[in-house]
Amino acid sequence: MMNLTSRLTSKNIKAVLSTAAILFGATLAAPAFAHAQAPIAPVKFSDACSGVSHVTIGAVGDFLMHDPLQKKAARQKTFANQWRKFHRYTTAADIMYGNLETPTARGITRDQQQVADPGLVWDNEVYTSYQWFNVHPKLVEDIKATGFDVVSTANNHALDRGAIGVTKTVDELERVGLPFTGTRRSGETRDWHTVIEKNGFKTAWLACTFILNSDFLKKGDREGQVLNCNNKQVLNIIKTLAAENDAVIVTPHWGHENHDAPAAYQVKAAKMFLNAGAALILGAHPHTLQPMEKHVTPDGRETFVIYSLANFISFQPAMKNKATVMLFVGLSKDRNGQTFINGVRFIPAFMLNRTGSFMDVEVLPIEDGKPHGQEGLEHILKILPKENMMRYGDAVVTNPECRR
């Protein structure tokens, strides 16, 4: 008898199923292989083990601070509990990154007026939710205190409190000592990037956005405070940074919301950024995961892109908005001081929300995300390769094959 599953292709599965339905009755449940798909190829790098020094970069997607998250923080006097299960990992990464998808402009109202800071409250006037966000700056204190080393501020919500909101957000990031990239104060001409040095590695971080809720060209960014990814300067900045640093990490804000695959322009831009000298691209904005892949540049470098890291914490309801990952990328240096990627791993996670109480909002290890965790994992593994997955509780090792 022929081996049915091994001879199936996606093209003829449908035909086989309808034959099965005729043979066994139309109410027959579809067999498991109806949902089978080609396994996603693992992302591997040709040299995992020869490095003499190493640094591990951790990354999550959007801090998307809808009102239930702000209400819980007001009640608990902290935001940090909302990712408490992951503090062990945000502190384990040598350099931890996330996307700050909101201004944290102290005392700035919806009308962009300065008033006395009402404190860590949800007042829906100074501190607001979708679609014009502003969050109490305790958020950036908590991000810093839980081990984050750098955030992107270039995203579609950057100007949700106008020019003054960008300026005041920079004030808070500097007060707290949390490095950031992609925005600047009114009138500033500071560099768009920031450099983080760790374990002898100089990493340059550059954030930009293709999308801005208040239109870039018409009225939104009058003072040029947010780096537009379409700006021709971006490629020159990457080239310059590549010459001066061990690795350039670009964190573009791009793509279409709720799309599981990157748009053609994301793929094109990723290649341009990587070919210009970037080593890693950590994308965000679609609120759902998008694939990761290796790209070999014309000059022979093995580079990496994940098109979307999805939401890290949010109140968005769909499974694809709640299923997320914490990503780790390992960089090594060889004896000549050349930097290369030694491996990539991710931990699957799940955002608990919409349970009926805002006090429940929290990102959890996928195993704890019952009853939807398994569904979340299935979604994640439709997009990211299973072989690159590690489990919650595992030590962060991006090249486990070298420890055998």
Ligand SMILES: [Zn+2]
């Ligand atoms: Zn966004």
